[in-house]
Amino acid sequence: VSEKIRIEEVARVAGVSPTTVSRVINKIPTVTEENRIKVESAIRKLNFKPNILAQRLAKGRADNIALVIPRYEGIFFSFYANQIIRGVGVACESLKLDLLLHLSSERNFIDVNSVGGVLFADVISNNEELKNVLSSDVPCIVMNHRFNKDANVDFIAIDNKKGAKEAVDYLIHLGHKNIAHITGNMITQSAQERIEGYKLALQENNIPVKEGLIIKGDYSRPSARRAMVTLLKIKPLPTAIFVGCDDMAQEVTSVLLENGLKVPDDVSIVGFDDNPICLAGSVALTTVRQPLVEMAAKAASLLNKMILSKTAKTSTKTILATDLIIRDSCRQI
Amino acid sequence: VSEKIRIEEVARVAGVSPTTVSRVINKIPTVTEENRIKVESAIRKLNFKPNILAQRLAKGRADNIALVIPRYEGIFFSFYANQIIRGVGVACESLKLDLLLHLSSERNFIDVNSVGGVLFADVISNNEELKNVLSSDVPCIVMNHRFNKDANVDFIAIDNKKGAKEAVDYLIHLGHKNIAHITGNMITQSAQERIEGYKLALQENNIPVKEGLIIKGDYSRPSARRAMVTLLKIKPLPTAIFVGCDDMAQEVTSVLLENGLKVPDDVSIVGFDDNPICLAGSVALTTVRQPLVEMAAKAASLLNKMILSKTAKTSTKTILATDLIIRDSCRQI
DNA sequence: ATGAAAGCGCTAACAG
DNA sequence: CTGTTAGCGCTTTCAT
Numbered sequence: 280v281s282e283k284i285r286i287e288e289v290a291r292v293a294g295v296s297p298t299t300v301s302r303v304i305n306k307i308p309t310v311t312e313e314n315r316i317k318v319e320s321a322i323r324k325l326n327f328k329p330n331i332l333a334q335r336l337a338k339g340r341a342d343n344i345a346l347v348i349p350r351y352e353g354i355f356f357s358f359y360a361n362q363i364i365r366g367v368g369v370a371c372e373s374l375k376l377d378l379l380l381h382l383s384s385e386r387n388f389i390d391v392n393s394v395g396g397v398l399f400a401d402v403i404s405n406n407e408e409l410k411n412v413l414s415s416d417v418p419c420i421v422m423n424h425r426f427n428k429d430a431n432v433d434f435i436a437i438d439n440k441k442g443a444k445e446a447v448d449y450l451i452h453l454g455h456k457n458i459a460h461i462t463g464n465m466i467t468q469s470a471q472e473r474i475e476g477y478k479l480a481l482q483e484n485n486i487p488v489k490e491g492l493i494i495k496g497d498y499s500r501p502s503a504r505r506a507m508v509t510l511l512k513i514k515p516l517p518t519a520i521f522v523g524c525d526d527m528a529q530e531v532t533s534v535l536l537e538n539g540l541k542v543p544d545d546v547s548i549v550g551f552d553d554n555p556i557c558l559a560g561s562v563a564l565t566t567v568r569q570p571l572v573e574m575a576a577k578a579a580s581l582l583n584k585m586i587l588s589k590t591a592k593t594s595t596k597t598i599l600a601t602d603l604i605i606r607d608s609c610r611q612i
Numbered sequence: 613v614s615e616k617i618r619i620e621e622v623a624r625v626a627g628v629s630p631t632t633v634s635r636v637i638n639k640i641p642t643v644t645e646e647n648r649i650k651v652e653s654a655i656r657k658l659n660f661k662p663n664i665l666a667q668r669l670a671k672g673r674a675d676n677i678a679l680v681i682p683r684y685e686g687i688f689f690s691f692y693a694n695q696i697i698r699g700v701g702v703a704c705e706s707l708k709l710d711l712l713l714h715l716s717s718e719r720n721f722i723d724v725n726s727v728g729g730v731l732f733a734d735v736i737s738n739n740e741e742l743k744n745v746l747s748s749d750v751p752c753i754v755m756n757h758r759f760n761k762d763a764n765v766d767f768i769a770i771d772n773k774k775g776a777k778e779a780v781d782y783l784i785h786l787g788h789k790n791i792a793h794i795t796g797n798m799i800t801q802s803a804q805e806r807i808e809g810y811k812l813a814l815q816e817n818n819i820p821v822k823e824g825l826i827i828k829g830d831y832s833r834p835s836a837r838r839a840m841v842t843l844l845k846i847k848p849l850p851t852a853i854f855v856g857c858d859d860m861a862q863e864v865t866s867v868l869l870e871n872g873l874k875v876p877d878d879v880s881i882v883g884f885d886d887n888p889i890c891l892a893g894s895v896a897l898t899t900v901r902q903p904l905v906e907m908a909a910k911a912a913s914l915l916n917k918m919i920l921s922k923t924a925k926t927s928t929k930t931i932l933a934t935d936l937i938i939r940d941s942c943r944q945i
Numbered sequence: 946a947t948g949a950a951a952g953c954g955c956t957a958a959c960a961g
Numbered sequence: 962c963t964g965t966t967a968g969c970g971c972t973t974t975c976a977t
Contacts, residue, residue, distance in 0.1 A: 331726035332669045333954035368715040382701040393664035500892035559833035666970035
């Protein structure tokens with residue numbers, strides 16, 4: 280309900296030039312204490328708020344970044360997306376960046392013109408959109424997806440393969456040899472890398488990889504249930520299962536329980552994520568913690584740096600380590 | 613890597629004035645077919661993209677809305693937040709609105725100046741922020757929170773009370789009399805209304821409300837587990853439980869199972885949400901479906917209308933109905 | 946139907 | 962340290 284009041288009016292009231300007002304707004308130090316106070320009180324008196332659109336146009340900076348979320352079935356139920364949104368959201372607040380949320384779709388690419396930088400929360404079926412951004416001069420970082428050198432795209436990812444390997448190594452060291460794996464959604468790189476880690480651990484320990492013990496899931500609970508039902512038919516039943524994410528791991532535990540099998544007594548389970556629900560089920564779940572929120576925060580702050588130092592084309596290729604969190608869902612055999 | 617090319621350059625190439633180019637961009641009909649084609653090909657040739665910041669400043673419209681998410685523990689693991697983000701996100705895409713995500717915090721209120729409108733995904737502890745927005749002339753709609761008339765705030769909410777009542781009515785009609793309730797987070801209005809609905813159904817059927825059968829949860833699985841453990845000590849064990857959300861309902865089902873109790877044979881369960889996981893557990897969960905995505909989409913489109921018709925101060929107070937979805941988790945008694 | 950010119954509200958270079 | 966003068970890139974009267 281307030282009249283549009285502009286910097287000019289503030290200047291008049293304070294008895295200075297618009298420039299000086301602008302200086303105060305932008306905290307440019309070269310302003311007399313006296314003038315600063317006059318301007319500040321005028322601002323307060325008039326309840327003046329600078330027009331951000333005008334500021335941005337004049338500065339040539341958008342002060343915002345876009346987070347593009349790949350839109351595949353189930354992304355909205357994933358722990359992953361939640362954590363990324365949270366991490367980026369909180370980081371943006373402290374970086375004083377507006378956060379634009381863009382749900383990827385085939386038709387509407389994000390408008391590179393209106394954002395200072397772009398963060399991709401993984402790249403699934405939106406490769407074209409990524410290319411589009413890369414071909415512009417807008418800074419861009421991809422999360423949780425590695426690219427090879429010549430792709431020349433900055434990324435910050437989790438070491439899924441190593442994380443998976445450590446989980447399976449742990450199982451092996453507990454004496455397990457008949458270890459199954461329920462995968463995540465194979466359209467994601469993370470699921471692919473976790474399979475690799477699983478296989479690698481087996482191979483390094485001279486345990487033959489049996490494709491029949493690798494059941495495809497998609498990170499959802501229903502898929503985990505289906506996978507477990509399939510697994511249940513295998514004789515002898517694996518003594519341990521490395522599951523693609525904690526949500527699925529919990530569902531697997533339930534299915535086992537429904538069939539009179541206990542975790543870890545009958546079957547040992549390791550999940551992935553370190554989702555808080557690990558502590559919710561009947562057994563505290565041993566899992567591979569991946570620093571999702573940290574990754575997101577780091578991505579945001581790196582992107583911010585790239586935006587500010589337009590000149591230096593820094594190259595960001597970061598891989599974050601995971602942690603095996605040992606709880607109660609695995610037993611020595 | 614492209615040089616900044618402006619509307620002026622396009623005009624020169626097309627052999628028309630910048631104004632005409634602008635008209636083409638904005639699809640203003642009064643342009644010769646011939647000129648339009650010239651301009652369009654010039655745009656394509658130069659790969660010109662209008663500077664959105666300049667457009668917005670000139671138009672005086674932001675073409676964006678902010679979604680503010682209350683930041684309380686667990687919001688990021690909630691089905692609710694996911695659905696709202698999805699609904700608003702998809703709606704914004706088709707409305708051609710940029711979506712700003714703002715995680716509410718005590719210190720940083722959203723900047724009313726830079727957005728065309730504001731959507732609140734519930735109001736929890738961010739009343740001050742809401743007031744701040746309301747005192748501006750920026751259109752604003754609150755989701756899932758009802759206000760009384762004189763508060764003069766537009767909202768679009770779910771009829772939680774009625775939804776809860778119907779769920780409990782259903783249980784009663786199946787013959788249940790000893791019905792417990794595990795609540796959601798009591799700092800939310802939805803949880804409060806669901807309790808009311810629960811009590812109302814009991815009262816209308818002359819079943820005394822026992823406070824001991826109302827166990828506080830917070831919408832999280834761990835809280836549901838704790839609540840169920842508490843409930844398990846009550847003799848006689850309730851024959852039915854109305855649970856505050858599906859996630860909790862599923863956890864309750866697990867706890868029951870771990871204790872040798874089957875759903876629905878021993879205990880009937882009704883959830884709330886119609887989360888896809890309803891179909892994942894050992895029994896398909898009977899639940900109260902709330903149209904979250906629709907609510908979000910509607911809120912976005914309503915807000916957009918308010919933004920476009922700056923003049924007419926429409927009053928939006930919408931309550932959306934729920935649906936009882938009957939599956940397999942309740943039995944006749 | 947089209948173009949010239951005047952903003953939108955602020956910042957930045959340049960004098961002083 | 963401060964003010965003047967140009968823009969930032971586009972839209973929009975207002976003539977023509």
